[in-house]
Amino acid sequence: KAGVTQTPRYLIKTRGQQVTLSCSPISGHRSVSWYQQTPGQGLQFLFEYFSETQRNKGNFPGRFSGRQFSNSRSEMNVSTLELGDSALYLCASSADQETQYFGPGTRLLVL
Amino acid sequence: AQSVTQLGSHVSVSEGALVLLRCNYSSSVPPYLFWYVQYPNQGLQLLLKYTTGATLVKGINGFEAEFKKSETSFHLTKPSAHMSDAAEYFCAVSGSGGGADGLTFGKGTHLIIQP
Numbered sequence A: 001k002a003g004v005t006q007t008p009r010y011l012i013k014t015r016g017q018q019v020t021l022s023c024s025p026i027s028g029h030r031s032v033s034w035y036q037q038t039p040g041q042g043l044q045f046l047f048e049y050f051s052e053t054q055r056n057k058g059n060f061p062g063r064f065s066g067r068q069f070s071n072s073r074s075e076m077n078v079s080t081l082e083l084g085d086s087a088l089y090l091c092a093s094s095a096d097q098e099t100q101y102f103g104p105g106t107r108l109l110v111l
Numbered sequence B: 001a002q003s004v005t006q007l008g009s010h011v012s013v014s015e016g017a018l019v020l021l022r023c024n025y026s027s028s029v030p031p032y033l034f035w036y037v038q039y040p041n042q043g044l045q046l047l048l049k050y051t052t053g054a055t056l057v058k059g060i061n062g063f064e065a066e067f068k069k070s071e072t073s074f075h076l077t078k079p080s081a082h083m084s085d086a087a088e089y090f091c092a093v094s095g096s097g098g099g100a101d102g103l104t105f106g107k108g109t110h111l112i113i114q115p
Helices: none
Strands: A005-007 A010-013 A019-024 A031-038 A042-050 A053-057 A064-068 A074-078 A087-094 A106-110 B003-007 B010-014 B019-026 B031-038 B044-050 B056-058 B064-068 B073-078 B087-095 B109-114
Touching (some): A005 A087, A019 A087, A042 A064, A042 A074, A074 A087, B003 B087, B010 B019, B019 B031, B019 B109, B031 B073, B044 B056, B044 B064, B073 B087
Parallel strands (some): B010 B109
Antiparallel strands (some): A005 A019, A019 A074, A031 A042, A042 A053, A064 A074, A087 A106, B031 B044, B031 B087, B056 B064, B064 B073, B087 B109
């Protein structure tokens, strides 16, 4: 089976812009989670979607949002980008609510 | 609420020596515990997990970990280090409800292998 894929792999944006990142889960996985990884804060949970519904959300401002489509693919959006949003954004999928498998990530640089 | 503490942001061992990476957790519910490895410019790869049952779990690449409830620990070991083991290792915990709650990660331990 193909693994979790994320597009794009690298992205450069300027402050104030918005960005959309995409994640395709492993075939058959209905749960998709998003994480932010930064040198200062480490890995932090953003939100989790299952069958197009957001079930849980981490402690991030409303500028961070996401959605999931009927084919389980997911997107996350960050509006009004700030310098501190520069990070590696990781998507993970799960079939059993238990084990999460991660994609390679999208590295976002905000200038 | 859950938390994970990884003792030692950097651990250096000689090739062929024992690898021991420490992880302590706190959880208000029975935990699910995970170790992930991250190579430069890559995502996280699952090494092993503990959910229920046998407390000594074996993973990929010769790694294993033991869940010790009384010590709230889940240390990762490998009998003989290889140069290819050099990477960042993350311990993570989730509630027994699984992925919906999200994983809580430790800060990570950078493993350095000396030739």
